Amino acid sequence: MSRRPRGETRRAIVDSAQRLMQRRGFHGFSYHHVAEILGVRTAAIHYHFPTKADLGVAVIRRFREDFRWWWRQQLGRDAGAAERLEAYFALDGHYAQDDRVCPLGVVGVERAGLPVPVCREAAALLEEVTGFLQETLEAGRREGTMTIPGDATAVARQVLAATQGGLQLARLAGDDAYRSVLDGLRQTLGMADVEAPTRMVG
Template identity: 40%
Template structure:
């Protein structure tokens, strides 16, 4: 399933030794989702992996380097997902698969997604990381606009207004819903998701009754 590409991307260490850089990124991603970028340190990663801080600094000399690598990791994962989804799914199915990634975050008890974290902490993250986050947001936005446009052309998606405006509405609704879920429970997220899905469904075409000639 395409949405699996957007998950943590954990992979086995290289045979014959540890893939320390990859393990650091996986651990940092988990900490980022639970604590936010400014809520963890290299020491948290070192304790989790059973390595020295120096091993982390070897791969990522500064935390800014680590942060930029994390955002790029998300961007590349998202772009790979869009390539895969574009080969096998209609526009409405691709949108539903994207929304499913938010459900995956909730199922993993990670009640805020990376886009939401970078948005909430934007003024507090390093400059290079800010630029990468802006490019990631652009990637998501442009994909969503293109998918909405395609869905309107092939009649698999229905909505009023400009696709650019609809893309912003959908992004804001999903971000808000996942934030609400952390406070008010998963059912609040599901309410928003049901309504979004309903609004994107094309109207059912009335059945045309066969008329026999007298």
């Protein structure tokens, strides 16, 4: 295998670790698995990430950066709150179709055995995702396109819990199970008439 530039190698390591983590969990893969995928020695991975905690933080930080970029894209679109929420549903739906779970689901299950820096990074991601949901729900209430039964923060957590649970369920019952969870959320939020994306994209 030809040598990659240093920055490209680092990105490739994070890419591979990200997919492994979403499918197997943090403790379900090792540097050997990453090295095997990339065709490099484990020493090359240790060079960029001396400990697995360092790699875990890099993976979650990547999710945070990607989510913030995605959020900005949603705010820049000429779309209502309900459409933005549908885009979020589709974002997680991409994981369901690819037999992966959200990184928040991974950390939630394995939290007791995870390095503190990884948990800290995941907590920041959780705050950002919850913030997006809260703002979107409040906007939907103002626009009259959603029925928000109570405090928007509490409902945002309910939506997050439902989608996270739907992703776990999809691993056992297929991505149709995730879609059924979304149908229930749409009914609860008064979004039954909003047109869902024809395909789920990440």
